Amino acid sequence: xxxxxxxxxxxxxxxxxxxxxxxxxxxxxxxxxxxxxxxxxxxxxxxxxxxxxxxxxxxxxxxxxxxxxxxxxxxxxxxxxxxxxxxxxxxxxxxxxxxxxxxxxxxxxxxxxxxxxxxxxxxxxxxxxxxxxxxxxxxxxxxxxxxxxxxxxxxxxxxxxxxxxxxxxxxxxxxxxxxxxxxxxxxxxxxxxxxxxxxxxxxxxxxxxxxxxxxxxxxxxxxxxxxxxxxxxxxxxxxxxxxxxxxxxxxxxxxxxxxxxxxxxxxxxxxxxxxxxxxxxxxxxxxxxxxxxxxxxxxxxxxxxxxxxxxxxx
Amino acid sequence: xxxxxxxxxxxxxxxxxxxxxxxxxxxxxxxxxxxxxxxxxxxxxxxxxxxxxxxxxxxxxxxxxxxxxxxxxxxx
Numbered sequence: 423x424x425x426x427x428x429x430x431x432x433x434x435x436x437x438x439x440x441x442x443x444x445x446x447x448x449x450x451x452x453x454x455x456x457x458x459x460x461x462x463x464x465x466x467x468x469x470x471x472x473x474x475x476x477x478x479x480x481x482x483x484x485x486x487x488x489x490x491x492x493x494x495x496x497x498x499x500x501x502x503x504x505x506x507x508x509x510x511x512x513x514x515x516x517x518x519x520x521x522x523x524x525x526x527x528x529x530x531x532x533x534x535x536x537x538x539x540x541x542x543x544x545x546x547x548x549x550x551x552x553x554x555x556x557x558x559x560x561x562x563x564x565x566x567x568x569x570x571x572x573x574x575x576x577x578x579x580x581x582x583x584x585x586x587x588x589x590x591x592x593x594x595x596x597x598x599x600x601x602x603x604x605x606x607x608x609x610x611x612x613x614x615x616x617x618x619x620x621x622x623x624x625x626x627x628x629x630x631x632x633x634x635x636x637x638x639x640x641x642x643x644x645x646x647x648x649x650x651x652x653x654x655x656x657x658x659x660x661x662x663x664x665x666x667x668x669x670x671x672x673x674x675x676x677x678x679x680x681x682x683x684x685x686x687x688x689x690x691x692x693x694x695x696x697x698x699x700x701x702x703x704x705x706x707x708x709x710x711x712x713x714x715x716x717x718x719x720x721x722x723x724x725x726x727x728x729x730x731x732x733x734x735x736x
Numbered sequence: 737x738x739x740x741x742x743x744x745x746x747x748x749x750x751x752x753x754x755x756x757x758x759x760x761x762x763x764x765x766x767x768x769x770x771x772x773x774x775x776x777x778x779x780x781x782x783x784x785x786x787x788x789x790x791x792x793x794x795x796x797x798x799x800x801x802x803x804x805x806x807x808x809x810x811x812x
Contacts, residue, residue, distance in 0.1 A: 476784045477783065477798055511779065515782075518782075587782060595794060596806075
């Protein structure tokens with residue numbers, strides 16, 4: 423419906439035509455569509471999250487056995503709010519409750535990977551199937567990655583000693599009313615949207631230009647194809663782009679339409695969200711560089727594996 | 737009454753501190769406000785997501801900026 427309307431606005435009312443008209447139509451259609459989806463999905467996720475917080479998750483994970491703990495931690499990573507700035511208190515808090523280090527890492531991999539912006543963008547651009555595949559394999563990497571880290575005796579690489587909690591875990595006592603939850607979700611949605619709406623426009627703009635002007639053969643040669651190196655290159659390129667996931671994903675959409683393989687695209691998007699340099703730098707204050715390197719290496723191998731599998735079977 | 741704001745200096749922590757000051761001024765009560773930025777102390781309260789709000793030694797809220805009205809209702 424919106425596609426026809428935006429086509430009408432650009433091609434009939436404004437009288438653009440040809441390649442330029444195509445690009446403008448694409449830009450208008452995609453920007454508005456993604457803004458709408460971002461607002462609604464981020465609101466829905468923020469609203470659900472008012473029932474969860476990291477303290478509750480910790481109380482629930484404390485005392486769980488390792489493998490079960492990895493699974494639960496990864497799943498909770500989807501619904502708990504997480505920002506890179508809280509990585510240290512979170513890490514120490516989990517250790518304080520004597521949650522195994524591997525389980526903590528399962529959470530630390532899953533939480534940024536399954537952030538609300540990435541989910542909203544994926545859903546808007548690629549539909550629910552790809553979103554489900556992304557979340558499913560994201561969980562898989564988080565569970566397995568955390569579990570493997572747990573096998574490596576890495577406790578000695580935590581640079582500060584964390585005394586166990588004295589007494590029971592205390593949970594925040596205040597229970598917000600329904601309207602307060604709605605307000606909180608809305609203000610959170612507004613904050614996030616304000617940070618990323620420009621990125622979406624830039625990403626869609628460059629995408630629209632690609633869409634209208636760059637021939638498919640060009641992309642197939644440089645980003646597509648099934649050469650073995652496309653997946654590692656996609657992952658490497660994704661690492662420095664953490665803060666601009668909203669701008670990068672519209673580009674990936676256009677690249678896949680023009681011949682980039684879906685596995686390379688998935689690897690790239692997971693690298694953007696899961697491998698964050700700022701997070702590594704923050705964690706370096708409390709973790710030995712070897713542990714951070716292991717953490718990054720395991721995620722990298724995991725998402726590259728996913729890319730290869732998808733490029734081969736699809 | 738004593739209100740503590742737990743936070744390591746993030747933007748949201750400063751926002752919460754401002755709201756608390758407004759709430760206290762509006763309530764007209766005599767309240768001691770303290771900002772806690774020492775990570776060990778914050779961990780001691782069992783709080784991981786900052787900003788946290790502690791009233792008379794009890795953690796009432798974590799990880800969000802509360803409105804002035806909410807803070808007043810928490811002060812009881």
